[in-house]
Amino acid sequence: MTAPVMSAKGLTRHYDVSGGLFSRSQVLRAVGGLDFELYAGKTLAVVGESGCGKSTLARLVTFIEEPTEGALTLDGKPVTRADWPDLRSSVQIVFQDPYGSLNPRQTIGTILMEPLVINRPKMSGKEREAQARKTLGLVGLRPEHFDRYPHMFSGGQRQRIAVARALMLEPKVLVLDEPVSALDLSIQSAILNLLVDLQDRLNLAYLFISHDLSVVHHVADDVIVMYLGRAVEKGSKEAVFAAPKHPYTKALLSATPRADPLAKADRIKLAGELPSPLEVGAGCPFAPRCWKTQDRCRVERPDLQGDAHLAACHFPIGPDGA
């Protein structure tokens, strides 16, 4: 087995959320103790509901924020804050909102060349432009788009531009934070195909963040299911989709529309809303919404268990589906 490009051990991020004037400040555990590895040419998908800490994870992995605890290693070397400037080229990100991620006052050419201006100061202007134009072609845009402004493009085209910008520094790891959620369904698959194609050509490691299981099914090799900042299930896409172990995963899967309307699986409706990440008690965070909850779940938090296919549940769902 090849060595991972990037790996995370116990990655944790807390936020101090000070309440009002009279309440004491509380700790919000946005991400709690995540372990994972990213391999060249492979996609790790992270799935979870809104607010479960996916974007926080993206900010940790792209060195925008420092983890409260835990560590990242890149190419086997531990990452410290002092290394951040050097590592920027290795890890880049594509954001969710293609309308907010491009500066409306810059031309596409300026946007694409900016990473080079800062990080490749020895490059000549001509070389920068040549590389920007090459990358523009790589993502399926045309040379004459170089001098235009973002408002002249559709959402899908803007997302191509955002991908091109992320590729300018020839990264090894690309973090995709809900890259297609803001796009029309018809455009989604074109962008996903582009991403798959780029991964093959450039041997990129993807951390693909999404709340949409059908999108994840399309691109993932491995899957982590997150709930309130923690991993509740982790395994290969095939294993997780075919035989989910954690009740939360099963509930998510049952809520995903299928292509085959006859295979109408019993849809599991979760009781209650997603609880506030501030009010996670001692037991299993999912216990209040779970239909299999027993006394043990309310007092003891389960750890991730298993070999290749792990789940954090005291009473995992067996192969029989019960």
Next chain:
Amino acid sequence: MTDMPPDAPIAPPPKSRMRLALESDVFYTFRRSPVAVISALVVLVLVLSSVLAPWIAPTNPFDPSSLNLMNGFTPPMEPNAFTGETFLLGTDDQGRDVFSTILYGMRISLFVGVAAVTFAMILGITLGLISGYVGGWLETIIMRTADVQLTFPSILVAMLIFGIAKGVTPVEYRDQMAIWVLILAIGLSDWVQFARVVRGATLVEKNKEYVQAARLIGRTPGAIMLRHILPNVLSPVLVIATISLALAIIAEATLSFLGVGAPPTQPSLGTLIRIGQGFLFSGEWWILFFPACTLLALALSVNLLGDWLRDALNPRLR
């Protein structure tokens, strides 16, 4: 199931900047608004004539050799009883041609106004960007100072600053320095609006993902503020600058009228009004009337232009 094919004709090929400007929404609403067109014309004429004053004005009112005391108090369009000379807008007590003093006075009024607004704008934008982007105790200090300053009428702030600055300049430089002190005083009394608007817009922009993307490729905070945020917060600044210009011109006139502004050796429109006011009740109305009308026309048309610009650049008001 494809994306818009990349070669779809989404946008026509880019046009020249001039064509773009002439076809833009802003220019369209401009042509459709008679008030805007007229104010722009008035502003244009006034600015041009004050810039070109040395070539347009019949006399140089600051050149003592060209003055003839015998010409004093000549009414408009009437030949002087002693010299027989005729003046378009009459003369003042010292025989200075009122038309010429207005042209030169407007020059000083406009210069002080533009310089003060530029100063206020640079200061306000800088402080607004910093407090919006950096936040923390810097923001607290800057915005609290702004709040405190807002509770005083800005003309009082300007008078206070003017007084202090005048106190610390040596007597022999006071007249020379008066104009610069005036600019400083009006500028310092007017930065708050710029800072507030820029801070508000910065708070919105800094959470957009293009700013995060810029941070991720290694842009320093200073470069992010200047290259990414500043260009995106400029349109409200333009509106405030225009309206502030009208206010600054009026503030300068008020200070000069009160005798704490431009000195009689470099009279602005406000100084001229103060001088003219002394002759109003003895019948020499023109010495006051024409400078006052000019000030009114200048301040009003700049203000109307600013109002129109605000409506044109704010889609929600349209």
